[in-house]
Amino acid sequence: MNPVRLLIVLVAAVSAIGLAVVMQRALGGKPAVATAIAAPASSRPMTQVLVAKRDLTIGTRLTGEDVTWQAWPTEAVNAAFITNGAALPKPEGAAKAKAAVANAASDMIGGVDPAKAVEGAIVRDPILTGEPITPRKIVRGGDGGYLSVVLSPGKRAMSVPVTSETAVGGFILPGDRVDVLQTREASGSSDGGSDKVLIAETILQNVRVLALDQSTAAEKDAKSIVAATATIEVAPADAEALTRAKATGPVTLALRAYTDLGGPSGAVGRVEHKVHEEAVIRINRGGQTTNIPVRP
Known part of the structure; x- marks a missing residue:
């Protein structure tokens, strides 16, 4: 060389x-x-996916602090994930995936900010930290199965008819605590006749209001809801007592203070209301008996 x-x-x-x-x-x-x-x-295309910021147990009511956005490989994005539609891929197949994701998210959130759409939803199945939020894992007010998730273990949901008069003018809202009172008539004797006496007694105390009509939460800044029915949370035995009360007379809801949250809840021992009855004294004189009524 x-x-x-x-x-x-x-x-x-x-x-x-x-x-x-x-x-x-x-x-x-x-x-x-x-x-x-x-x-x-x-340089792989990434999509922002809504995921859990912490472990979420069944029955947890979601807030903005429970979820966050996380970058996710676009080709691995499932159609059930909630995305913000950012950084989607260019290939035709990925474009179809984008459309599926967008449609699924749109159906679930109704066109509002995805992060805000899940606020107030209830966790139906456990969600781990970093796991994507999907419609199957949560349930929102108005969705099927909502009340069964909101109910405390062992409790039942029952509805009672209400009006603005029997529901504190509409100021009772979902989540409030109330007493359930029943009004009924009782008969008694007075001066040899028969009188009807109106009796009001507390049937249930400190029970939670789950919904008013189909509203499970008050609208933003709403201070009252005028409804025809109120759905409350009761124990099985309390449900029987409430059914009997509804059958024998109208019921009224009495709003309790927020500080009563930890107080006793459920059926109240029935108080026997005795109508004023006359006592009779018999006096025998010379073979004649005289009845003298005496009021207690």
Whole structure:
């Protein structure tokens, strides 16, 4: 080989090695080859997916603090995930996936901000930290199965007819605590006749209101709801007592203070209301008996 040509080859080889060393140092000691391989991976299209920020147990009512956005490989996005539609891929197949995701999210959230749409929803199945939020895992007011998730274990949901008069003018809202009072008539004797006396007594105390008509939550800034029915949470035995009360007379709801949340709840011991009856004293004189009524 020509000495001049050989010298040129050697100088080029040394220069290439020196350039590789300089590039490696500039990249923090990482091999240039590894960086070149990792570069395509970092440019993969990503989509923001709504996930749980912490472990969520059954019955948890979601707030904005429970969820967050997390970057997710777009090709791995499931149609049931809630996304913000950002950084979607260009290939035709991925475009179809984008449309499916957008449609699923739109159906669930109704066109509002996804993060806000899940606020107030109830967790139906456990959701782990970092797990995507899906419609199957949560239930919102108005959805099927909502009350069965909201109910406390072992409790029952029962509805009672109400009016603005029997529901504190509509100021009772879902989540409030109430007493259930029954009004009925009782008969008694007075002055040899028969009188009807109106009796009011508390049947249930400190029970939770689950819904008013089909509203499971008051609208924003709403202070009252005028409804025809109120659905309350009761124990099985209390449900029987409430059924009997509804059959024998109208019921009224009495709103309790927020501080009564931890107080006794459920059926109240029935108080026997005795109508004023006359006592009779018999006086026997000379073989004649006289009855003299005496009021207690």
